[in-house]
Amino acid sequence: MQYDTLTTKGTKPSSSRKTITYDMKISHFSSVLFLLFCSNVVLHEFVAIVGAMPLYANSRWIVNGEGKRVKLACVNWPSHLETLLAQGLDKKPVTEIAKTIVLNGFNCVRFTWPVALATNDSLASTLVENHFRSLGLNGAIAGLRANNPIFLRLPIIRAFQIIVKILGNNNVMVILDNHLSKPGWCCQQTDGNGFFGDEYFDPELWLRGLTNMATMFKDTKNVVGMSLRNELRGPNANIDIWHKFMHEGAEAVHSANPKVLVILSGLEFDNNLDFLRQQPIEVSFTGKLVFEVHRYASSMGNAWEIGNPNVVCGNFMNNLMGSAGFLLEQGFPLFLSEFGGDQRGINVNDNRFLNCMFGVIADLDLDWALWALQGSYYLRQGIVDMEEVFGVLNKDWSGIRNSSFMQKLHAIQPPFQGPGCQEMSPYNIMFHPSSGLCVQKKSIRHPVELGPCSKSNAWIYSQQARTIMLKGTYSCLQAVGVGQPVKLGVDCTCSTSKWEIISDSRMHLSTKLPDGEIVCLDHSGSNGVIVTNPCKCISGEINCEPASQWFKVITSTRRIVL
Numbered sequence: 391m392q393y394d395t396l397t398t399k400g401t402k403p404s405s406s407r408k409t410i411t412y413d414m415k416i417s418h419f420s421s422v423l424f425l426l427f428c429s430n431v432v433l434h435e436f437v438a439i440v441g442a443m444p445l446y447a448n449s450r451w452i453v454n455g456e457g458k459r460v461k462l463a464c465v466n467w468p469s470h471l472e473t474l475l476a477q478g479l480d481k482k483p484v485t486e487i488a489k490t491i492v493l494n495g496f497n498c499v500r501f502t503w504p505v506a507l508a509t510n511d512s513l514a515s516t517l518v519e520n521h522f523r524s525l526g527l528n529g530a531i532a533g534l535r536a537n538n539p540i541f542l543r544l545p546i547i548r549a550f551q552i553i554v555k556i557l558g559n560n561n562v563m564v565i566l567d568n569h570l571s572k573p574g575w576c577c578q579q580t581d582g583n584g585f586f587g588d589e590y591f592d593p594e595l596w597l598r599g600l601t602n603m604a605t606m607f608k609d610t611k612n613v614v615g616m617s618l619r620n621e622l623r624g625p626n627a628n629i630d631i632w633h634k635f636m637h638e639g640a641e642a643v644h645s646a647n648p649k650v651l652v653i654l655s656g657l658e659f660d661n662n663l664d665f666l667r668q669q670p671i672e673v674s675f676t677g678k679l680v681f682e683v684h685r686y687a688s689s690m691g692n693a694w695e696i697g698n699p700n701v702v703c704g705n706f707m708n709n710l711m712g713s714a715g716f717l718l719e720q721g722f723p724l725f726l727s728e729f730g731g732d733q734r735g736i737n738v739n740d741n742r743f744l745n746c747m748f749g750v751i752a753d754l755d756l757d758w759a760l761w762a763l764q765g766s767y768y769l770r771q772g773i774v775d776m777e778e779v780f781g782v783l784n785k786d787w788s789g790i791r792n793s794s795f796m797q798k799l800h801a802i803q804p805p806f807q808g809p810g811c812q813e814m815s816p817y818n819i820m821f822h823p824s825s826g827l828c829v830q831k832k833s834i835r836h837p838v839e840l841g842p843c844s845k846s847n848a849w850i851y852s853q854q855a856r857t858i859m860l861k862g863t864y865s866c867l868q869a870v871g872v873g874q875p876v877k878l879g880v881d882c883t884c885s886t887s888k889w890e891i892i893s894d895s896r897m898h899l900s901t902k903l904p905d906g907e908i909v910c911l912d913h914s915g916s917n918g919v920i921v922t923n924p925c926k927c928i929s930g931e932i933n934c935e936p937a938s939q940w941f942k943v944i945t946s947t948r949r950i951v952l
């Protein structure tokens with residue numbers, strides 16, 4: 391069935407571009423129609439770049455063979471757990487999962503693997519069905535039989551290769567991520583997989599695994615990058631040893647497959663790369679090195695929940711720039727290869743973190759990979775059919791978990807800047823992270839309101855004049871009163887047209903009303919209309935929610951689509 395046709399196509403990757411079809415069988419995915427419309431630009435862009443693989447690093451940007459920016463908008467799809475099979479094949483046909491990835495606007499998958507898969511032949515050649523049976527997963531076997539029967543009879547390594555190929559047939563790029571050595575859930579300080587020399591982490595075996603993986607996929611065009619090791623950590627972590635083995639790993643991958651981007655992770659669960667300031671890594675090749683960093687709410691404990699959200703967001707940004715963001719300034723791409731949160735919206739720590747994180751991603755225009763695709767796992771930490779509340783898909787993989795979360799993600803999928811994206815002289819977008827929408831003024835009859843960022847107007851925020859002008863006009867944003875919609879006016883010298891970026895989060899746009907009251911831009915209603923209200927959470931109070939007033943002024947050079 392689908393598997394047969396797709397693997398046949400997969401033997402001719404050069405023709406795969408013409409084979410993109412939107413199989414109507416998957417139209418029961420609730421978001422299909424919305425997303426087809428919404429991610430049109432992304433899909434179109436991606437179709438255009440496939441022919442220009444491999445990818446390169448040009449200063450901080452990842453570019454294709456024509457020098458045009460390719461923004462990684464990836465989703466993590468784990469294949470490193472005990473089952474060794476990409477999650478969800480018991481829930482939906484693999485081609486349907488691949489198409490769902492595309493329809494939700496992702497152009498790439500961070501596909502995880504354990505060293506054992508690439509070095510233990512008796513394990514890699516075990517049939518999927520036998521392997522699942524040995525783990526007692528009879529329910530998953532029944533699900534595989536219903537949804538992907540051919541996979542039951544495949545050796546584990548063949549299943550891995552075919553999934554990569556099917557992603558390629560759907561124009562999805564793949565980053566192969568060595569997640570750990572011994573298959574299982576990751577990551578703990580002392581799980582024996584944390585650092586070179588730990589109980590299960592034999593550096594020589596790891597190097598062999600990297601070489602084998604790089605060699606296996608050296609002619610697979612959609613494999614665009616390899617990340618050498620996920621979340622190095624633990625009591626044995628050491629900067630000199632990091633340098634020694636990351637250097638060897640990078641050279642091993644590059645000599646086996648010089649086409650892939652070589653992606654290096656830092657220490658402390660990939661939260662910290664600041665040791666590279668003193669001692670940069672040396673490799674024999676150029677234009678292929680990328681660094682990766684991870685961030686979750688829990689990277690700062692429960693600071694988001696107990697602190698003032700503006701202060702915590704400010705600290706978070708300083709920490710991110712200090713420990714990893716400086717690499718952008720040094721001219722390296724920085725890939726935020728894991729971030730995410732509970733998509734049910736019930737975790738205050740996660741909600742506040744995500745609002746801040748989305749603002750940062752848009753501002754820095756980062757390449758990123760969301761954790762994660764899967765609505766559930768075959769087996770995780772001993773629990774069968776465990777739900778993943780960070781997952782894009784719901785538990786039975788029948789649709790997306792939270793469409794309002796996806797709206798935020800869609801805002802950061804297309805690039806704002808970079809080589810080949812300079813279609814207009816720089817202008818500003820006012821991005822509202824908690825909705826994923828942007829400030830726009832559609833016409834004279836419309837209020838100033840939130841709308842899709844792809845249709846944002848070109849604004850110009852001048853720090854000097856403190857005005858927010860509509861580019862190419864004499865009109866500027868003006869406050870009217872507390873709770874009142876803001877308007878576009880032409881008296882741009884009056885105090886209600888002077889806007890300052892305030893608070894530690896740098897996301898409140900404030901102005902002074904004629905009676906002296908300080909107010910901030912706000913979207914507090916549900917109708918999208920932008921008003922001004924007293925500024926929230928500015929002066930250190932806790933248990934307050936400023937996100938309705940968080941607007942990130944970001945720079946864009948992409949074409950305006952009205």
Ligand SMILES: *[C@@H]1O[C@H](CO)[C@@H](O)[C@H](O)[C@H]1NC(C)=O
Nearest residue numbers: 506509510511512513514516
């Ligand atoms: C390889 O995998 C098999 C399971 O198929 C396991 O019994 C064996 O211990 C593994 N070998 C190594 C060296 O880890």
Ligand SMILES: *[C@@H]1O[C@H](CO)[C@@H](O)[C@H](O)[C@H]1NC(C)=O
Nearest residue numbers: 733734735791792793794795
């Ligand atoms: C989606 O997330 C929002 C918060 O971001 C939350 O209010 C809402 O309840 C969530 N919806 C579902 C279906 O979980």
